[in-house]
Amino acid sequence: MVSKFRSPDNKVLLVLFLGVLMGALDIAIVGPALTPIKDYFGAASRDMTWVFSIYILMNLVGTPIIAKLSDMNGRKKMYIASILLFSAGSLVVASAPSLSIVILGRAIQGFGAGGIFPVASAVIGDMFPPEKRGRALGLIGAVFGIAFIVGPVVGGVLLMISWQAIFLVNLPIAVLLLYLAVKYIPSSSPRKKVPFDWAGMIVLSIMLGSFVFGVNQLDTTDLISSIVSTKVLPYLVASILLLFFLIAIEKRSVNPIITPILFGSRQLKISHTLAFGAGFCEVSLVYLPMLAVASFSISPSGSSFMLIPSVLALSVGAPTFGRLLDKIGSKKVINFGTACLTVGMLLLAAFVSNWTMFFISTVIVGFGLSALLGAPIRYILLNETNEQHRGSAQGLMTIFTSTGQLISAAVIGAIIGSATNPVAGFSTAYLIIGVFSLALVLVSTRLKPK
Structure with missing residues (x-):
């Protein structure tokens, strides 16, 4: 094209x-x-x-x-x-x-x-x-x-x-x-016809299938024993081995489904890391209703409404940060977003039983996620790739985000499931996500200026 x-x-x-x-x-x-x-x-x-x-x-x-x-x-x-x-x-x-x-x-x-x-x-x-x-x-x-x-x-x-x-x-x-x-x-005019990467597609599909199936078989109440069980370990090992096999196939393919050039620049590598981190942190929203039930004795049916502040913040933040991208660039927006995530998660960890701080921290988390999940990372990918690889780059971002979500769900579930005190378990989980978010702040400082 x-x-x-x-x-x-x-x-x-x-x-x-x-x-x-x-x-x-x-x-x-x-x-x-x-x-x-x-x-x-x-x-x-x-x-x-x-x-x-x-x-x-x-x-x-x-x-x-x-x-x-x-x-x-x-x-x-x-x-x-x-x-x-x-x-x-x-x-x-x-x-x-x-x-x-x-x-x-x-x-x-x-x-x-x-x-x-x-x-x-x-x-x-x-x-x-x-x-x-x-x-x-x-x-x-x-x-x-x-x-x-x-x-x-x-x-x-x-x-x-x-x-x-x-x-x-x-x-x-x-x-x-x-x-x-x-x-x-x-x-748009299609590019010159080249062979489709069938080998890459098949290996990628089996690799992702093995990974997702293995993660979904995890018993979060006994994570270590579950990982080494026959229901999980063979699938995770297979996905790792297939990853190396996929890399070898894609390097030789004339039209790779996962183009190696998408890992070529520092900006792209940082974007993939941030996409994984955004997915890892996003899962924290899923557990907010459970935290509300444990901390404030809210009914399960009413607990879903506890997501409204963070979702409203995300809805307002996404278009706002989108407009700011065109004015101040992606680095400042993502720096701010990762900082919000860090502050929000650490506040949640410290004040899990405080109504006021719960709402304040979830709003901050919502703004932080809107500066990562919506436009900013995709904005970088669009500017760092040409039209020939633009769709593939967007697809690769989704893979990294989804992988972060799957791993985070297993980790958070294991922490909460193994805690004798559910509220303390949530506090520990959000503390870990807060520390992880702080690492994302440091990673985002390596982005190039506007």
């Missing part, structure tokens, strides 16, 4: 915004449906974990593949393909006669959703000059905060109809999106 900036169009931004919102909402509203799905099929509670796990796995696998295909075949085609896959998966889930088919549908959904955000970010890189990318990325990044505010409410309303309605609602949205995408997203 020939790299040149096209006239940015608010209609294109709207199409990208709605696509990312559809994928993000599906994460936020599916939680309330788990119990009705379990009761509907008479499934075991342990089997229900696969409704989430298979989505994460296929999302992780689909991201680099669709991102690479968007570099080869054009953004528009792959954005439309991602929406079609996601909506097809939604239809499979809603019409499923058994839990196995539900899980199959979630796998299709996850694979399709894996392409929506990276391809949307790459479209912004193609259309906007560097000085205007931050604002556009900030608007897209704010989608996740909006989804987590609106999602539980939408889910509750749709559940009054049926659990199938939660998935069927994606279909009319997808039809509208397909129409808008065909009409407004500009077509």
Whole structure:
């Protein structure tokens, strides 16, 4: 594809915004449906974990593949393909006669959703000059905060109809999106045809699958024994060995799915580290309702509302930091974000039983995450890569973020599960995340100035 900036169009931004919102909402509203799905099929509670796990796995696998295909075949085609896959998966889930088919549908959904955000970010890189990318990325990044505010409410309303309605609602949205995408997203000339990296795709898929499966089998109440068990260790070892095998394959490939050039500069290496760290810290939000139940004796149903301050901060912070990127550059924004994360996490660790400090610290954490998860890291990647590798770079960032999330969930779960006093366990977990965030502050100082 020939790299040149096209006239940015608010209609294109709207199409990208709605696509990312559809994928993000599906994460936020599916939680309330788990119990009705379990009761509907008479499934075991342990089997229900696969409704989430298979989505994460296929999302992780689909991201680099669709991102690479968007570099080869054009953004528009792959954005439309991602929406079609996601909506097809939604239809499979809603019409499923058994839990196995539900899980199959979630796998299709996850694979399709894996392409929506990276391809949307790459479209912004193609259309906007560097000085205007931050604002556009900030608007897209704010989608996740909006989804987590609106999602539980939408889910509750749709559940009054049926659990199938939660998935069927994606279909009319997808039809509208397909129409808008065909009409407004500009077509781009595909690059000269080169062989697709099938060997890299297969090894990458097996490697990520082994890693996700192994992590999901961890028993967080006895982490060390669990790691060395036959349910976990073989899969983790296999994923490590396959990583070295993948590196060897990609170095020899004429069109690698994970391009070695994406690790070439210091700026890119720091971005990948920050993406991993952002994912690691993001999981802390998931445990805030549990902390509220343990510390303040709130009911489980009411504890989810304790996320509202941090999610509101994330929703406001994402577009704000996006605009600041264009004015002051990524280094200052990320320095501020990692500092907020550090302060917020350490305050949470120190005042786990104080209502006022709980809300103050979660707002600070929300602002910190919005300076990492939304636009800033993607902004660096867009500016450090050319159009030929832009989609692949966005996909690689998602892999690092998801890996951080998986490892963090296992670590935090182990700390909380092994603590005799749950509140003390949460304090220790957030202290560790705070120290980890401090390390991210030091890493971010190595970014180059604007």
